[in-house]
Amino acid sequence: MLFRSNDFSAKLLLNNKGPSPIEISPTIFAMSGEKFEPPAVTVAGNSYVFVNLAEWAALAGPQFYEGSIQLFHRGKDLVIGAQIYLTDRSGRLSFDEKLGEPANSSSSMAAGVWWLPSPKGTVDLILSNTTSETLSVTATVRAEAPKVERNLTLQLQPHETRMLDLKSELIGKAPSAMPRFGAISVEQNGVPGGLVVRAMAYESAVGYSLPIQFSDPMGGKSTSLQGAGLRVGRIGRETLSPKMVAYNAGDTSTTLNGRVQYSTTDGTSGVAYVPQIQLAPATLELIDILQALRAHNVESRIATASLELEYTGSPGRVITSAFSVSESGEQVFRVPLWDIVAQRSATGGYPWYIEGDSSTVVYIKNVTDEERQYTLQLRYDGGVYALGVQTIGPRQTAAFDIRAMRDQQVPDADGKTLPLDAKSGQVNWSMRGSQNQVLIGRSEQVDLTKGISSNYACQNCCPDSFDS
Numbered sequence: 001m002l003f004r005s006n007d008f009s010a011k012l013l014l015n016n017k018g019p020s021p022i023e024i025s026p027t028i029f030a031m032s033g034e035k036f037e038p039p040a041v042t043v044a045g046n047s048y049v050f051v052n053l054a055e056w057a058a059l060a061g062p063q064f065y066e067g068s069i070q071l072f073h074r075g076k077d078l079v080i081g082a083q084i085y086l087t088d089r090s091g092r093l094s095f096d097e098k099l100g101e102p103a104n105s106s107s108s109m110a111a112g113v114w115w116l117p118s119p120k121g122t123v124d125l126i127l128s129n130t131t132s133e134t135l136s137v138t139a140t141v142r143a144e145a146p147k148v149e150r151n152l153t154l155q156l157q158p159h160e161t162r163m164l165d166l167k168s169e170l171i172g173k174a175p176s177a178m179p180r181f182g183a184i185s186v187e188q189n190g191v192p193g194g195l196v197v198r199a200m201a202y203e204s205a206v207g208y209s210l211p212i213q214f215s216d217p218m219g220g221k222s223t224s225l226q227g228a229g230l231r232v233g234r235i236g237r238e239t240l241s242p243k244m245v246a247y248n249a250g251d252t253s254t255t256l257n258g259r260v261q262y263s264t265t266d267g268t269s270g271v272a273y274v275p276q277i278q279l280a281p282a283t284l285e286l287i288d289i290l291q292a293l294r295a296h297n298v299e300s301r302i303a304t305a306s307l308e309l310e311y312t313g314s315p316g317r318v319i320t321s322a323f324s325v326s327e328s329g330e331q332v333f334r335v336p337l338w339d340i341v342a343q344r345s346a347t348g349g350y351p352w353y354i355e356g357d358s359s360t361v362v363y364i365k366n367v368t369d370e371e372r373q374y375t376l377q378l379r380y381d382g383g384v385y386a387l388g389v390q391t392i393g394p395r396q397t398a399a400f401d402i403r404a405m406r407d408q409q410v411p412d413a414d415g416k417t418l419p420l421d422a423k424s425g426q427v428n429w430s431m432r433g434s435q436n437q438v439l440i441g442r443s444e445q446v447d448l449t450k451g452i453s454s455n456y457a458c459q460n461c462c463p464d465s466f467d468s
Helices: 053-060 166-171 289-295 402-407
Strands: 002-004 008-016 022-030 041-043 047-052 066-073 080-088 094-098 109-115 122-129 135-144 147-156 161-165 181-188 195-203 208-212 224-228 233-235 238-248 254-264 269-279 284-288 302-311 318-326 332-334 347-353 359-366 372-380 383-392 397-401 424-432 439-447 452-456
Touching: 008 022, 008 041, 008 053, 008 347, 022 053, 041 047, 047 053, 066 080, 066 161, 080 452, 094 208, 094 452, 109 195, 109 208, 109 238, 109 318, 122 135, 122 147, 122 166, 122 181, 135 166, 135 284, 147 161, 147 166, 161 166, 181 195, 181 238, 181 284, 208 318, 208 332, 224 318, 224 359, 224 439, 238 254, 238 269, 238 289, 238 302, 254 284, 254 289, 269 284, 269 289, 284 289, 302 318, 302 359, 302 397, 332 452, 347 359, 347 439, 359 372, 359 383, 359 402, 359 424, 383 397, 397 402, 424 439
Parallel strands: none
Antiparallel strands: 002 066, 008 047, 008 080, 022 041, 022 066, 080 094, 109 181, 122 161, 122 195, 135 147, 135 181, 195 208, 224 302, 233 238, 238 284, 238 318, 254 269, 254 302, 318 332, 347 424, 359 397, 359 439, 372 383, 372 424, 439 452
16 A cells, blocks of 8 residues: 655554454555565554554655555454555645455456546556566556547566556657546456555645545446435535546446435435436546536535446446535545445444544445434543434435534433543444445545545444444
């Protein structure tokens, strides 16, 4: 997993969702593949820590200010969540990257899509060899406006990480401007999971930054994608525009049907349908979701919303990126879209923290056509804030702004409130009932003053039982 601590502030989140302390052994690799093992980190039960990666790089040497990281622990499955956060020195660009398990990959392919506010933007592609063997890697870039299809093959030495500027190293001098949206496909000749692929889209002049997550086109379980917490309306004086880029990574045509499920400020709910899209193989489309909302005349009255997408063809072949962006491009709120059938459990365990003007917002979405129930509690230093059993309507989304709940002294199920000096802790939520894969959730850390946001989503191994 890429980290950069020379021109970025780089920190590693280690989130222990279990009750017992866990020792985590890190290994960092320089861009060349050189290895260094920092001291082990112990994370107490039901807590999290942030590690400043510059401190490890200082121990290892200047060549380790960029590279990749590997973590090892002996805890139970899914008990540790880990994520890297990058923020540039100006504080206006931010990227987040969740660490994954290469062994869970099913093929040697990956694909992702990007969007930029103008042709002046940049996309950096990062390729990291996680193995002890040399890999041959082929990266292909496609765009529609202007039309682009270029590829590059390179060799990656064991544990080497390479960063490529798409414009200068793949797209080249023609066309003369960077395409505003496009797709990247990567194939390698090693074992599945042997290559980690990430990309960062940004335009520094306007403070725009969007992390590009890659997925395996061969690893899908269904032809349905859902995302919780689509932001609609205004941020300050700017209108938010929800968008989605969709890419057909398959070898047959596909039909896309999208919709926005929403609840309004007066308590009603509804659905706005996105016009149907036809995608030929290896083509992509930019979908303006805002137009669909305006057609239903509900844009200004939406309290919470979610995005759903269904497509024809083979599971996993449609690759997406969904987000809401302000008119200036400074405010960007990404909405990860998940294959529901591929989710492990309808649970979540997230850090929450309030720093400066920032807050953690938790989204929980019912992905079924029936009412569902769940529980949610916040741990903080000195106590637990528990909302008790909550009911959520079919395909609706619940949102919890922890700073607002604290500042407005919203009581929990027992009448207790969060202390006004509470600034951090853990969120734990879990479905109730016997059916799995009925809810999805994530947390969003937002600082509107700095114009940055980040996502975190980490499931627990299984739902909470009545006793626990």
